[in-house]
Amino acid sequence: MVKMNKTFALLGASKTGIALAHYLEKAGLEPAFLWNRSLKGIQLARKYIQFRKESADLSQIPADVEWIIIAVKDDVIEVVVQQLLGVLKNGDGKKVFHTSGAWDSKLLEPLQKKGYRTGSFHPLISIPDIETGIRIIPGSVFSCEGIIQDDLLDLTRLIGVTGIALNSEQKETVHLGAVFVNNYVTVMIQALKQFARAKGISDDTLKRLLERLSGQAFDNAWKKSLKDSLSGPAVRGDEKTIQKHRDLLENSPELKKLYDQFLALTLRLLVEEKKL
Ligand SMILES: NC(=O)c1ccc[n+]([C@@H]2O[C@H](COP(=O)([O-])OP(=O)(O)OC[C@H]3O[C@@H](n4cnc5c(N)ncnc54)[C@H](OP(=O)(O)O)[C@@H]3O)[C@@H](O)[C@H]2O)c1
Known part of the structure; x- marks a missing residue:
């Protein structure tokens, strides 16, 4: 697998987020930061992946991460976006995506206006728990949508899954x-x-x-x-x-x-x- 010397932050120690982070780390991306609302989620995540920094305080997000992954439950993505706006400086083209299937990258528009490049990256699998997620991600298909669609397709190749580009309506x-x-x-x-x-x-x-x-x-x-x-x-x-x-x-x-x-x-x- 090609190694990629890049860093990522995971916002949401969800089943999907942790399972995906497992493969990003395996592919050479550095797990730089984990944020989760509850400390319980952060503790659980430690069983699967060691982030350089962890916090239940979003303002602790390092300024230099290249990928920001929002993997909280769908209804909260916009809330996290608003919180991020309060703590992040100009995006300088850094990439942000969420993992929801029902919603597209428009949810991230406020971040786009701040200079971030946005997308959505959705694994078309059912992840009832982290272990199952880690087991079934290989061989799965991810839909890739948004301005960073091509970067997301690259990411699928990097972690060894299939990526399919979709526009919002198709998604x-x-x-x-x-x-x-x-x-x-x-x-x-x-x-x-x-x-x-x-x-x-x-x-x-x-x-x-x-x-x-x-x-x-x-x-x-x-x-x-x-x-x-x-x-x-x-x-x-x-x-x-x-x-x-x-x-x-x-x-x-x-x-x-x-x-x-x-x-x-x-x-x-x-x-x-x-x-x-
Ligand atoms: N599960 C699947 O089959 C699947 C498949 C593909 C895509 N996805 C997508 O992946 C994303 C995560 O889904 P999941 O099923 O993996 O989630 P999950 O394991 O149920 O975890 C939910 C996450 O959302 C956080 N959260 C809930 N309410 C919050 C609030 N009010 N403020 C801040 N954080 C809050 C939780 O934090 P706490 O730990 O503090 O509760 C937890 O980190 C969703 O967008 C979903 O559509 C899921």
Whole structure:
């Protein structure tokens, strides 16, 4: 891996921030400063990475760091930006990015006006804890957006991951997709486990029965058209089966609504595909 004699500050000892910092250090960037609201987060971070300086006081940020990474929870990024404005001098082209997927570099505009070059750098993975983050970052894909898009793409090469350049609108779209394919598929599986439990089917039994089918759906859906990847009552037009499912869901109004919405979406997409 190419070594890069640069320094970085991490603002937010979050799961994402620490996992990313681990790879930046491995790639030769110096972990110069860690700021976190609570000391607990700073102590936890020490298990994974030794920063030259750590503080719960943002005004302690060294003036000479070349990269500033804001990795706090989304709703607080603007707050941290405002705090930074109070403690930082002119940016002199130094690079600042955040790791949110839902938001773009516009959140950092006040810093841009102060001479910083800004961007957003989002790993398209789910990081439930730091260890998992460190384990799954290799081989992952990061979206790179903002004025420093090219620098961020360089960073992905440096840490050995894939970078894809996106504009703001594309980034928003991809994040929405990520919420559907990860968060809501997860919720759907949990809801189905709950539904099956009430009928005396254990989580493990349901997993044994449905896991392969769910894997097939993911395999096929990314590669083929809807018509070529879908089986089941909607595509066959088995009305009685569909009504039986809807009856089964009588006491599960949210799942029933989802079932109906999926059915409507399926039929519309199939009609549209036919026209192509
Ligand atoms: N987790 C993921 O799957 C994932 C994936 C890709 C991108 N991201 C992005 O990465 C960023 C961090 O997410 P995460 O899930 O890694 O976060 P996290 O582990 O839950 O950590 C949240 C961080 O935000 C700080 N924070 C919360 N409220 C604050 C406040 N009022 N003032 C100052 N700091 C505050 C916390 O500080 P304390 O320690 O003091 O509470 C902590 O450092 C987010 O922008 C997220 O969208 C997350």
